[in-house]
Amino acid sequence: ILNVxxxxxxxxxxxxxxxxxxxxxxSSNFYALHWYxxxxxxxxxxxxxxxxxxxxxxxxRISATxxxxxxxxxxxxxGSQPEDSAxxxxxxxxxxNYQLIWGAGTKLIIKP
Amino acid sequence: NAGVTQTPKFRVLxxxxxxxxxxxxxxxxxxxxxxxxxxxxxLRLIHYSVGEGTTAKGEVPDGYNVSRLKKQNFLLGLExxxxxxxxxxxxxxxYSMGNRDSPLHFGxxxxxxxx
Numbered sequence: 001i002l003n004v005x006x007x008x009x010x011x012x013x014x015x016x017x018x019x020x021x022x023x024x025x026x027s028s029n030f031y032a033l034h035w036y037x038x039x040x041x042x043x044x045x046x047x048x049x050x051x052x053x054x055x056x057x058x059x060x061r062i063s064a065t066x067x068x069x070x071x072x073x074x075x076x077x078x079g080s081q082p083e084d085s086a087x088x089x090x091x092x093x094x095x096x097n098y099q100l101i102w103g104a105g106t107k108l109i110i111k112p
Numbered sequence: 113n114a115g116v117t118q119t120p121k122f123r124v125l126x127x128x129x130x131x132x133x134x135x136x137x138x139x140x141x142x143x144x145x146x147x148x149x150x151x152x153x154x155l156r157l158i159h160y161s162v163g164e165g166t167t168a169k170g171e172v173p174d175g176y177n178v179s180r181l182k183k184q185n186f187l188l189g190l191e192x193x194x195x196x197x198x199x200x201x202x203x204x205x206x207y208s209m210g211n212r213d214s215p216l217h218f219g220x221x222x223x224x225x226x227x
Contacts, residue, residue: 004154032212043116043202044155046215089155093212099170100216102154 004092006103013080014111020076021106023090027071032093034100035064035075039086047075047088077108085110114138118203118219125193125226133188133222135203143206144186145170145216146178148199155202161186193226200224 005024013019025033032051036044048057053068061078077084087107091100116137125131135144142163147155157170161180175197177189186205190197201222207214 034215036215043218043220044216045218049213049215051212091155099157099160100155102156104152104154 004090004101004103006088006090006106008106009104010107010109012109012111013077015080015082017080018076018078019080019108020074021088021108023073023075023092023103025071025073025090025092025101026094027069029094029096030068030071030092031095031098033066033073034091034093035073036089036091037086038089038105044089075106080108080110082110082112084108116203116205116217116219118201118222120222121220122223123225125190125224127194127226129193130189130191131193131224132190133201133203133224135186135188135205135219136184137186137203137205137217138184139205139207139217140183141205141207141217142183143208144180145204145206146176146186146188147202147204148172149202149221150199158188158201190224193224195226198224198226 035047038044048064050066055066063076066073087105089105090103119134145160146158156172159178161167164183167178179187203219204216206216
Protein backbone atom coordinates (compact mmCIF):
# COMPACT_ATOMS: atom_id res chain seq x y z
CA ILE A 1 0.00 0.00 0.00
CA LEU A 2 1.44 3.34 -1.04
CA ASN A 3 1.46 5.90 1.74
CA VAL A 4 2.00 9.64 1.61
CA UNK A 5 2.55 11.45 4.87
CA UNK A 6 2.62 15.16 5.54
CA UNK A 7 4.02 16.79 8.63
CA UNK A 8 3.19 18.59 10.68
CA UNK A 9 -0.58 18.17 10.57
CA UNK A 10 -1.03 21.83 11.51
CA UNK A 11 1.21 24.80 12.02
CA UNK A 12 0.77 28.25 13.55
CA UNK A 13 3.24 30.82 12.27
CA UNK A 14 3.64 34.49 13.10
CA UNK A 15 3.13 36.89 10.21
CA UNK A 16 6.48 37.70 8.65
CA UNK A 17 8.17 34.49 9.76
CA UNK A 18 9.32 31.84 7.31
CA UNK A 19 8.23 28.25 7.58
CA UNK A 20 8.49 24.87 5.92
CA UNK A 21 6.77 21.50 5.99
CA UNK A 22 7.32 18.04 4.63
CA UNK A 23 5.75 15.52 2.29
CA UNK A 24 7.10 11.96 2.55
CA UNK A 25 6.42 9.38 -0.11
CA UNK A 26 7.71 5.99 -1.31
CA SER A 27 11.23 6.27 -2.73
CA SER A 28 10.63 3.66 -5.43
CA ASN A 29 8.62 3.89 -8.66
CA PHE A 30 8.54 7.67 -8.55
CA TYR A 31 6.81 9.43 -11.40
CA ALA A 32 5.79 12.88 -10.16
CA LEU A 33 4.82 14.89 -7.09
CA HIS A 34 2.21 17.63 -6.97
CA TRP A 35 1.73 20.40 -4.39
CA TYR A 36 -1.62 22.15 -4.00
CA UNK A 37 -2.90 24.99 -1.85
CA UNK A 38 -6.41 24.64 -0.48
CA UNK A 39 -8.00 27.71 1.04
CA UNK A 40 -11.07 27.34 3.23
CA UNK A 41 -14.32 27.28 1.25
CA UNK A 42 -12.44 27.06 -2.03
CA UNK A 43 -11.09 24.24 -4.18
CA UNK A 44 -7.47 23.01 -4.24
CA UNK A 45 -5.23 24.93 -6.61
CA UNK A 46 -2.01 23.57 -8.06
CA UNK A 47 1.24 25.11 -6.88
CA UNK A 48 3.93 22.86 -8.34
CA UNK A 49 4.38 19.73 -10.40
CA UNK A 50 7.78 18.19 -9.64
CA UNK A 51 9.29 15.41 -11.66
CA UNK A 52 13.09 15.30 -11.31
CA UNK A 53 15.26 14.48 -8.32
CA UNK A 54 16.81 17.71 -7.10
CA UNK A 55 14.06 19.85 -8.63
CA UNK A 56 13.52 23.20 -7.00
CA UNK A 57 10.53 25.28 -8.04
CA UNK A 58 9.48 28.74 -6.96
CA UNK A 59 6.36 30.85 -7.18
CA UNK A 60 6.68 34.20 -5.45
CA ARG A 61 7.46 33.57 -1.76
CA ILE A 62 6.72 29.85 -2.01
CA SER A 63 9.25 27.28 -3.13
CA ALA A 64 9.56 23.50 -3.11
CA THR A 65 12.37 20.98 -3.31
CA UNK A 66 12.32 17.32 -4.25
CA UNK A 67 14.42 14.34 -3.18
CA UNK A 68 13.14 11.22 -4.93
CA UNK A 69 15.94 8.97 -3.68
CA UNK A 70 15.00 9.44 -0.05
CA UNK A 71 11.31 10.09 -0.70
CA UNK A 72 10.57 13.60 0.52
CA UNK A 73 9.67 17.07 -0.65
CA UNK A 74 9.80 20.31 1.32
CA UNK A 75 7.54 23.31 0.82
CA UNK A 76 8.95 26.63 2.01
CA UNK A 77 7.10 29.88 2.58
CA UNK A 78 9.22 32.98 3.08
CA GLY A 79 7.85 35.93 5.04
CA SER A 80 4.41 34.42 5.76
CA GLN A 81 1.37 36.60 5.09
CA PRO A 82 -2.23 36.12 6.26
CA GLU A 83 -3.24 35.12 2.75
CA ASP A 84 -0.92 32.11 3.03
CA SER A 85 -3.30 30.55 5.56
CA ALA A 86 -4.52 27.37 3.89
CA UNK A 87 -4.11 23.63 3.84
CA UNK A 88 -1.20 22.50 1.69
CA UNK A 89 -1.61 19.12 0.03
CA UNK A 90 0.92 16.93 -1.70
CA UNK A 91 0.15 14.05 -4.04
CA UNK A 92 2.53 11.31 -5.14
CA UNK A 93 2.25 9.57 -8.49
CA UNK A 94 3.78 6.15 -9.02
CA UNK A 95 4.77 4.61 -12.36
CA UNK A 96 2.84 1.51 -11.29
CA ASN A 97 -0.61 3.00 -11.92
CA TYR A 98 -0.24 6.76 -12.53
CA GLN A 99 -2.86 7.57 -9.91
CA LEU A 100 -2.41 10.38 -7.40
CA ILE A 101 -1.97 9.28 -3.79
CA TRP A 102 -2.79 12.20 -1.53
CA GLY A 103 -1.38 13.23 1.80
CA ALA A 104 -3.80 14.45 4.48
CA GLY A 105 -2.36 17.96 4.27
CA THR A 106 -0.63 20.51 6.49
CA LYS A 107 -2.95 23.21 7.79
CA LEU A 108 -1.07 26.50 8.01
CA ILE A 109 -2.44 29.34 10.11
CA ILE A 110 -0.72 32.72 9.97
CA LYS A 111 -1.13 34.82 13.10
CA PRO A 112 -1.16 38.60 12.51
CA ASN B 113 -13.40 30.27 -19.05
CA ALA B 114 -15.32 28.68 -16.17
CA GLY B 115 -12.89 25.79 -15.57
CA VAL B 116 -14.55 23.00 -13.58
CA THR B 117 -18.10 23.56 -12.38
CA GLN B 118 -19.92 21.34 -9.91
CA THR B 119 -23.60 21.34 -9.08
CA PRO B 120 -25.17 21.41 -6.57
CA LYS B 121 -23.02 23.08 -3.93
CA PHE B 122 -24.96 21.69 -0.99
CA ARG B 123 -27.45 18.88 -0.55
CA VAL B 124 -29.13 17.09 2.30
CA LEU B 125 -30.50 13.61 1.63
CA UNK B 126 -32.36 11.09 3.70
CA UNK B 127 -31.03 7.55 3.90
CA UNK B 128 -32.11 5.62 0.85
CA UNK B 129 -32.66 8.61 -1.42
CA UNK B 130 -30.80 8.96 -4.68
CA UNK B 131 -29.10 11.90 -6.34
CA UNK B 132 -26.71 12.83 -9.11
CA UNK B 133 -23.82 15.26 -8.88
CA UNK B 134 -22.87 16.99 -12.10
CA UNK B 135 -19.37 18.04 -13.08
CA UNK B 136 -18.67 20.07 -16.20
CA UNK B 137 -15.33 21.25 -17.56
CA UNK B 138 -14.65 23.57 -20.48
CA UNK B 139 -10.90 22.95 -20.86
CA UNK B 140 -11.22 20.00 -23.27
CA UNK B 141 -9.57 17.72 -20.72
CA UNK B 142 -9.61 14.00 -21.39
CA UNK B 143 -9.36 12.90 -17.76
CA UNK B 144 -11.94 13.53 -15.08
CA UNK B 145 -12.13 12.37 -11.48
CA UNK B 146 -14.49 12.25 -8.53
CA UNK B 147 -12.98 12.49 -5.05
CA UNK B 148 -14.40 12.57 -1.57
CA UNK B 149 -12.78 14.44 1.28
CA UNK B 150 -13.37 13.52 4.90
CA UNK B 151 -11.89 15.17 8.01
CA UNK B 152 -8.35 14.04 8.79
CA UNK B 153 -8.02 12.06 5.59
CA UNK B 154 -6.50 12.74 2.23
CA LEU B 155 -8.62 13.01 -0.88
CA ARG B 156 -9.87 9.58 -1.88
CA LEU B 157 -10.61 8.70 -5.47
CA ILE B 158 -14.09 7.32 -6.09
CA HIS B 159 -14.17 6.87 -9.86
CA TYR B 160 -12.36 8.35 -12.79
CA SER B 161 -12.59 8.55 -16.57
CA VAL B 162 -9.84 8.61 -19.17
CA GLY B 163 -12.12 9.76 -21.96
CA GLU B 164 -15.65 10.05 -23.27
CA GLY B 165 -17.56 6.81 -22.79
CA THR B 166 -15.05 5.31 -20.34
CA THR B 167 -15.09 5.00 -16.56
CA ALA B 168 -13.00 3.15 -13.99
CA LYS B 169 -13.11 2.43 -10.27
CA GLY B 170 -10.93 4.28 -7.87
CA GLU B 171 -10.05 3.62 -4.25
CA VAL B 172 -13.59 3.85 -2.76
CA PRO B 173 -16.14 3.09 -5.52
CA ASP B 174 -18.77 1.19 -3.53
CA GLY B 175 -22.17 2.85 -3.40
CA TYR B 176 -21.43 5.17 -6.33
CA ASN B 177 -21.87 5.00 -10.09
CA VAL B 178 -20.57 7.34 -12.78
CA SER B 179 -21.13 8.14 -16.42
CA ARG B 180 -19.17 10.09 -19.02
CA LEU B 181 -21.50 10.35 -21.99
CA LYS B 182 -19.96 13.63 -23.13
CA LYS B 183 -16.33 14.63 -22.87
CA GLN B 184 -17.10 17.74 -20.88
CA ASN B 185 -19.40 16.12 -18.31
CA PHE B 186 -18.80 13.55 -15.58
CA LEU B 187 -21.75 12.52 -13.44
CA LEU B 188 -21.58 10.89 -10.01
CA GLY B 189 -24.66 9.00 -8.83
CA LEU B 190 -25.70 7.75 -5.44
CA GLU B 191 -28.47 5.19 -5.91
CA UNK B 192 -29.32 4.69 -2.23
CA UNK B 193 -27.60 7.21 0.01
CA UNK B 194 -26.16 6.11 3.35
CA UNK B 195 -24.92 8.24 6.27
CA UNK B 196 -21.36 7.00 5.52
CA UNK B 197 -21.58 8.96 2.29
CA UNK B 198 -21.78 12.25 4.14
CA UNK B 199 -18.74 14.04 2.79
CA UNK B 200 -17.46 16.82 0.58
CA UNK B 201 -17.22 15.70 -3.04
CA UNK B 202 -14.76 17.21 -5.49
CA UNK B 203 -14.63 16.80 -9.20
CA UNK B 204 -11.36 17.38 -11.02
CA UNK B 205 -10.02 17.21 -14.54
CA UNK B 206 -6.60 17.05 -16.15
CA TYR B 207 -5.08 17.16 -19.59
CA SER B 208 -2.77 14.19 -19.52
CA MET B 209 -2.59 10.69 -18.10
CA GLY B 210 -0.15 10.33 -15.23
CA ASN B 211 -0.38 14.07 -14.61
CA ARG B 212 3.39 14.45 -14.99
CA ASP B 213 3.10 17.87 -16.55
CA SER B 214 -0.55 18.53 -15.95
CA PRO B 215 -1.94 19.30 -12.51
CA LEU B 216 -5.54 18.67 -11.59
CA HIS B 217 -8.13 21.41 -11.88
CA PHE B 218 -10.78 21.15 -9.20
CA GLY B 219 -14.38 22.21 -8.91
CA UNK B 220 -15.60 24.04 -5.81
CA UNK B 221 -17.00 20.96 -4.15
CA UNK B 222 -20.40 19.63 -3.13
CA UNK B 223 -21.16 19.27 0.56
CA UNK B 224 -23.50 16.30 0.98
CA UNK B 225 -25.16 15.35 4.24
CA UNK B 226 -27.09 12.09 4.55
CA UNK B 227 -29.37 11.85 7.57
